[in-house]
Amino acid sequence: MEEMDVVIVGGGVAGLGTSLALHRKGIKSVVLERAERVRSEGAALGVHPNGWRALEELGVADKLRRSNSVPLHRFRSVFYENGKRHETVGPAAYGAVNCLKRNELVKALAEALPEGTIRFGYGLVSANIDETSSFPILRFKDGRSIRAKVVIGCDGSNSVIADFLRMNPTRAFGSRAVRGFTSYPDGHGFQPEVVTMKMENVLCGRLPVTDRLVFWFTYFPHYSQQESEISRDREAIAELTKGSTKDLPEEWREMVKNCDVSSLYMSSIRYRPPWEILVGKFRRGTVTVAGDAMHLMGPFLGQGGCAALEDAVVLGRCLGKKLGQGHVFPPRKGMVEEAIDEYVRERRKRVFALSTQVYLTGKLVGASSGVAKVMLLVLLMVLFYDQIRHTRYDCGKL
Structure with missing residues (x-):
């Protein structure tokens, strides 16, 4: 059985971003991706000001800004009701939104990592606790097993690591x-x-x-x-x-x-319901989750990728305080758990608010009842009177 220190499961935006954050804090990690190359599903994603702040901390913002993407400052909504055309116009964000090709983003993150960090063809099947060491053991489709000191699940909506944490399945x-x-x-x-x-x-x-x-x-x-x-x-x-x-x-x-x-x-x-994010357990031993595995949300605010990048910065900062440069690895198990708990505390409030706004917006878009639409609109106006406030969020320094 192979042994590793820090294992990140999943080579998407969250996984690569988290690995890069740890690398910049002097912590070596290995990214295990099930596919045979870096994944780029979804075509593109919007990067709001809060996402750019995270990318700046990860050191790839300048490279991505050279992609010639168009800054989008305005949001325009056109809808037809009873044969009549209605239009509303407002700012897209506190600053500009840029639409980036997803493969450009994951490529920039991957190229900033040390060679050999990403390993492909690792389809995770299960995760269990080793009774002897109390550290997690990861088992893969091809029969390989890895015992790790720290595991971060960035493996998306059908996360094996989320199952290990006993989180409920995502909902449709x-x-x-x-x-x-x-x-x-x-x-x-x-x-x-x-x-x-x-x-x-x-x-x-x-x-x-x-x-x-x-x-x-x-x-x-x-x-x-x-x-x-x-x-x-x-x-x-x-x-x-x-x-x-x-x-x-x-x-x-x-x-x-x-x-x-x-x-x-x-x-x-x-999506993952906001009430589950509010009360859910996101740590078990030295295992946690980030990105969609933690807070999968619909596309209605365009914040899924940005929130994953924020996760990366915050998790890197929290682990860096305990495990970064100047610390001996592996650290005491309790130090890792304290760092993860700090990460969870900081992210819970942020992603709960985001998930609630996305949930209500998604329900509104799909509502067929006039009464339901009015109730959802009132809730959104009361809870999120400034509907682009989330784009002003600053995840802080790495």
């Missing part, structure tokens, strides 16, 4: 989203803004990435069994999306029609 909103890119060789001419358009049971969004590339999504509050079965057939996803947007304005129909089919990604929208 009962909806799906399609995401993709459309290229405009001569320029798209769209304003630098985040735009959403809602008509009946379809919600679409558009974010310019560069002057020639647009990221878009289509959200289906209700979907059939047939639709759920085509999630891996990109041609079928394209046809489904064309059909669902046939009544939208021409520029939206053309955007979907001319998309890069190979970029299409369809997924079920799942």
Whole structure:
């Protein structure tokens, strides 16, 4: 059985960001990823000011800012009700939002890590406590086993590490989203803004990435069994999306029609209820979680990736105080547990507020009852009167 000090399960944004945060604090870690290469599902993500602050602490912000992504300062919402067009306009964030290709972000994080940090082909099956050492043992599909001093689960919505922590399974909103890119060789001419358009049971969004590339999504509050079965057939996803947007304005129909089919990604929208985040246990021994494994939320605020980057910085800071430069490794087990508890305390309040706002927004988007819509709107106005306040959050120094 192989033995390691700090193991991070999952090589997505949370896993790579956490490893980089630890590296910058002088703590060596190993990232075990089930795929054969760095994952980049989801096409793109919005990076809000709070996400940029985290990226600055991780040392990759300047590199990513050179990607020519368009700063988006305005949010415009267009919706049709009883045949009438309504529009609201406001700031997208306290500062600008940038839409980045997910593979550019994970590539920047991966390239900043020491060579050999990421190991591929590690499909985790289970995690257990070694009765002799009281440290966790990880078992993988190919029969390999690893005993680690510290384990950080960044393994997404179906997290094996979350199961080990006895967290409840994530829940489904009962909806799906399609995401993709459309290229405009001569320029798209769209304003630098985040735009959403809602008509009946379809919600679409558009974010310019560069002057020639647009990221878009289509959200289906209700979907059939047939639709759920085509999630891996990109041609079928394209046809489904064309059909669902046939009544939208021409520029939206053309955007979907001319998309890069190979970029299409369809997924079920799942979440971890905010009340579980408020009272859940996120540590067992020297094991914890970060990113979606901890606080999976819907895409309605575009904060999933930013929150994962915040996790990385906070966890790196907390562990760095106990295990960083100048400390002997492995430390006393209690020191690791104290560091993780500090991380959990700091993150719980933040992700509870985010998850609550996302949960209420998601319920509002999918609500069919007029009474339910009014109640949800009132709750959002009372609890989140400043609906972009979350973009001003500062996770602090690493």
